[in-house]
Structures are given as C-alpha cells and as structure tokens.
Amino acid sequence: MPTDSRATASALLPLVGGPANVLSVARCMTRLRLGLADPSRADEEALRAVPGVLGLVVDGGSYQVVLGPGIVGPVTAAFEELLDATDGGRPTAAEELAALGAELKGERQRRNATPVKTALRRLAAVFVPLIPALIGCGILAGVNGLLLNAGLLPSLTPALAAVASGFMALIAVFVGVNTAKEFGGTPVLGGAVAAIVVYPGVAKVTAFGVTLAPGQGGVLGALAAALLATYVEKWCRGRVPAALDVLLTPTLTVLVAGLATLYGLMWAAGAVSTAIGTAADWLLSTTGAFAGLVLGGLFLPLVMLGLHQALIPIHTTLIEQQGHTVLLPILAMAGAGQVGAALAVYVRLHHDTSLRTTIRSALPAGLLGVGEPLIYGVSLPLGRPFLTACVGGAAGGAFVGLFAMLGDQVGATAIGPSGWALFPLLAGNRGWAALLAIYAGGLLTGYAVGFATTYVFGVTDRVKAAAASGRPASDPSSSPAPSRSG
Numbered sequence: 001m002p003t004d005s006r007a008t009a010s011a012l013l014p015l016v017g018g019p020a021n022v023l024s025v026a027r028c029m030t031r032l033r034l035g036l037a038d039p040s041r042a043d044e045e046a047l048r049a050v051p052g053v054l055g056l057v058v059d060g061g062s063y064q065v066v067l068g069p070g071i072v073g074p075v076t077a078a079f080e081e082l083l084d085a086t087d088g089g090r091p092t093a094a095e096e097l098a099a100l101g102a103e104l105k106g107e108r109q110r111r112n113a114t115p116v117k118t119a120l121r122r123l124a125a126v127f128v129p130l131i132p133a134l135i136g137c138g139i140l141a142g143v144n145g146l147l148l149n150a151g152l153l154p155s156l157t158p159a160l161a162a163v164a165s166g167f168m169a170l171i172a173v174f175v176g177v178n179t180a181k182e183f184g185g186t187p188v189l190g191g192a193v194a195a196i197v198v199y200p201g202v203a204k205v206t207a208f209g210v211t212l213a214p215g216q217g218g219v220l221g222a223l224a225a226a227l228l229a230t231y232v233e234k235w236c237r238g239r240v241p242a243a244l245d246v247l248l249t250p251t252l253t254v255l256v257a258g259l260a261t262l263y264g265l266m267w268a269a270g271a272v273s274t275a276i277g278t279a280a281d282w283l284l285s286t287t288g289a290f291a292g293l294v295l296g297g298l299f300l301p302l303v304m305l306g307l308h309q310a311l312i313p314i315h316t317t318l319i320e321q322q323g324h325t326v327l328l329p330i331l332a333m334a335g336a337g338q339v340g341a342a343l344a345v346y347v348r349l350h351h352d353t354s355l356r357t358t359i360r361s362a363l364p365a366g367l368l369g370v371g372e373p374l375i376y377g378v379s380l381p382l383g384r385p386f387l388t389a390c391v392g393g394a395a396g397g398a399f400v401g402l403f404a405m406l407g408d409q410v411g412a413t414a415i416g417p418s419g420w421a422l423f424p425l426l427a428g429n430r431g432w433a434a435l436l437a438i439y440a441g442g443l444l445t446g447y448a449v450g451f452a453t454t455y456v457f458g459v460t461d462r463v464k465a466a467a468a469s470g471r472p473a474s475d476p477s478s479s480p481a482p483s484r485s486g
Contacts, residue, residue, distance in 0.1 A: 004052070005071070009078035011050045012065065017041035019083055027076040028128060030372040031057070032065040039063055054362070055376020057305075062121075068373040069365055124309035126178045126223065127316070131416045133167050133174075134316070138414015140164035142424045145413075149432065171316070172197045172215070172222035179223050185230030189250060193229040193257045194222035197266060207263050217269030218320045219313055224265045229257035276314060277321045284326055288405025289398045292330045296397020296446070297390045299334035303371055304380060315415040324411030324427040326404065329439055330397045332418040333446045335371045337392025339419075340450025341385045341458060342366060342374050348459040369418020388458035392450020400442040410438050419443070 016022060016034060021042075024035035036042060042063060044056055052075075055066040067075055141164040147157050167174075176194020177187040196202065202212045217224075236249040283291045302308040311327070318325040346359045355378070362373035379386040400410060409428045417425060420443075426435040 005074035006078045008050065008052050008067075008071075008075045009082055012047065012053075012075075012079065013082050015043045015047045015050070016063065022083060025076065025080055025083065027072050029131075030066055030068050030072055030370060032067055032072055032076050032079065034063040034065070036063045054358075054373050055380065057376075066372055066376040068362065069370050120310035122182055123223075123313065125182050126175060127219075127312035128309055129178060130171065130174055131312070134414050135416035137164045137167045138319075138412070138416070138425050141413050142427070145427070146424075146432075168320070170195075170198060171320075172219060175219045175222040176226035176229075179226035180230050180233075183227060183230045185226070185233045186250075186253075189233060189253050190226035190229050192254055193225045193261060196258050196261050197221045197225060202262065202266070205262050207267050210267065212262065212266055213270075215320070217266045218273050219316050220273055221261065221266050221269030223313070224269055225257060225261040228260055228265065229253050232256045273317050273321060276317050280314075280318060280326055284401060284404035284409065285407070286405070288401035288403070290401070292333075292397035292399070292401020292404070293394045294397075295327065295330050295401075296333040296337070297394030299331045299397075300338060300371065300375065300386070300390050300393060303334070304375055304386075312415060318411075319413065319415070322411070324413050325415065326409050326411045326428075328412040328415060328418070329410045329422065329426070329442065330400050330404075332369055332422055333396025333400060333442050334390070334393035335366060335369045335419050336396045336443045336446025337394070337450035338371045338374050338379060338389040339363065339366045340392045340447040340452075341389035341454040342378050343447070344388075344451045344454035345378060345382065345385055345459060348455060367419050368421045371418075382458075384460060385454050385458040388454040389450050391453045392446045392448075395449035396442040396446025399445040400438060403438045408434060408438055410435050 012032070013019065013022075016036060017038060021037050022034055023037055024033075026033040039058055047053055047056055047065065052067060052071060053065060054068055057064040057066065140160055144157055144160040144164055147153050147160070172194045173191045177191040179185075179194070180190025181187045197217055198215050200214050202214055202216070205212045233249060233253040236252050237245065240248045240252075299308065302311075308331075311331075315325040315328060318327065342359050342363060346356055349355055358377045359374070362377050365371075366374045375386070379389050403410070408430050410430075411427050412422055412425045413427050414425050423436065423439070426432075426439055428435050430438075
C-alpha cells in the first residue's frame, strides 16, 4: 500500500475523533464515508488542511471526506487497518458511556433530517454497490454493439452479448439483496422474493386480467418486493415462537411477499416503469432544450449534496426498457461546465500556484466525468465559480436537449461514466457519427460557456481573496461551504 495513503489515513483518524468515535467505514468512487458517534468531535478546519483532502460533506450521521478517484480506495484500506490495529485499545466503560451519549445526540440530529432526503439516501445505498457491474457490463455492451455494426468477429459477439447481458438479466436479484440489507432484513430472503420478478414462470400468472411478463416492473418491482419482504420478516420475528422461527419466518416471508409481488407489486411497478419511460421521452421530445437547461444546470448541486445517486433507479429503468438512458448525456453536461469553470479560474488566478496545482491534479478526473474533486477542491470553496459552472452545464444540457426535441436522441447504455468516458457507451436512434457529434457538441458548449461566464463574472475580488486565504468565499452570491449539506 502506498506510503502516502497510510500517511493520509494516519492524519485523518485523530482528526475525526480517534478510533472510539468511528462507528463505520465505507467508500464510494470519490469519498471516504465515516459514521461518527459524535460528529462535533471532528476538526473540520484541520481535516480540510490535510494534503489530498478536497472537501467535506456532513450529512446526517454520515461524515464524508472527499479524496477523489484512485486515492479514496488505498486511503480507506489504510484507515481500516489503523482501526483494526487499535482494537486492543477500544474505549473504556466511561468512554463507551460518552460515546453512547454522543450517539444519542447524533440520533436527535438525524431525526431533523427530512423524510425525503433520508429516503433518497437509503435508495442510493441500494444501488450504489451495483455501479461497478453496471459500468463493466455497459462498456462490454457498447463494444459488442460496435462489433455487430461493423460486422467484425461474428464468432465472438454472441459470447460478448452473454457476458454483457447476464448481470442486467438478474439485476432484480441484486437489488433485492441490497434492499433487504439496507432496511434490516435478511439479504437472501430479499433476493429470493425479488427473483420472482425475473422468473420465466410468471408468464403463467394473471393479475388484474393481464398476464404477467418476466421482468415486469424491473428494478422498481424488485425494490418494492424486497422492501415488503423485509417488513414481513420483521413482523414475523416478533411474533413467531423461537422454536419455530427458523422454519416459519422464512416461509411466511417468501410466501406473503411473493404473492403480493405477483398479484400487485409487479403490475403496479410495471405501470410506474412504463410511465417513467414515457415521461422521459415526452419531456425531451416536447421541451428538450428547456428540460436540458434545467437538468444540466441543477445536476452539480445534486452532486454536491450526494443526492445524484438517487437517480440511479431511473437510469436503470430506462436502460431496462429502451436499452439506454436518455437522461445521462444531458446530466453529464454539468461536468463540462465544471471543467470550463476550473480552466477559467486556472487562467485568471495565474499567481496562485497552490490552486493551479489542485486544478491540474483534479482536471483529468473532471474530463472523465468525476466532478467532485473540482467541486470540493476548486469551485465550491470559491463560491461564484460553482454558480458559473452550473451555467455552463445548463448550456450544454440545452444543446443536447435541443437535438432530442428535433428527434435526435442521445442515450447511454450504462451509468457511472461521464465526460469523455461516456463516448464508448453512446446509443440512440441515430447513427454512431451523429451521436458522437451531438454529445461532443454538448461538451464543447459546456466547456465554452462555463469558461466564459467564469472568466467574466466568476472571479471577483472576494474570490481572489478566498483563493489566497484558502477559505470559502463569503460573497453573498456564493454557495455555502461544503461542510454541511442541509
């Protein structure tokens, strides 16, 4: 493991309150996510000063240290090793009581979180672990499509199709497992009930006078089925005698939730899934430019709050139905605006070597669609450049949306990649050259507008002072510092 990763982890641990204050450790593509017994014991100012730390997000009981792709993995591993090494010195009884008091305090704070935000975070927790498989299978599907269109390697394409499609054919099972795990049920029971959605035998079942189809309802049906199974299981655990629990609880859970899935949830989820596809098509074909402007302009704030992951079920549903999601290329324009804004800051603040070094290190990730390093390391702390980046994203989104309104839809066969990394995954109702041209045009528009608006309006005297001091800008028009996500 790299020495700098160990050094970063060693610097972070005492600043978040030490081993006794850490309840859980997890990670995503860019963030080290910590569950802290008492978030107030974390030294936010000192954490921001640790080399390699791009920003902080405190969201309910989750304390998120933004490190960036390629860095967060080794640092998380080193952080977990440090925690394991201190197990022998776990807290005394007095420390445990103090931690319990802090946890109760944190629980009161979590109660203040809005139900919508809490639901979106839990929904994201179900789908985020699936992203690596979605990326891998989506890229393979794109490669296979290119080979088929070019008439190359005909003996290999069936095998590639099987490898790329296997996960998507059974994604409902994985959604069921993760849903049960997230909501406190037995994962395998959630998977067992969700598997009903994709079982071929459902074609023999009739509900509401309509014969069911395998996969009807997709991931939404699987999510609802596993969630119901979790509640049935919890109900049984509290009522079934202990001697019969091992037999009756799993049986009743699968039976009750399974029948409800067949005779209600699949039909309802299928209707919702169809409505999502219809709404997305109508939105872009009717109000494409305006819809693209709004979606592209608002996506960076969603990323800042970590709520962008709640869109994963919508993307996944569209991919299941249409083979691609038409929303992702539009949302990807937010990253283009971010890149343009960062380049403008780089040009305007040419004497700030520290900030320019941060931009140079974060820019490659930004070009590939990972915007958090630039958000938390550059634009958000400076304030106005974050807003002008949103303007660039809105312009790029309007560009792609305009072509969708004209009948040229651009979609993506997988979720996760963005920026330049999305090119191999493009799909739609036009030829490959047209898709490339439209998406590239959107990126260039986002770059140009993000750069121009930031160059002219985004770098004020307050922004320059903020860059020089290393503190968030206090400009009234700037965004709040990223230590709280509301």
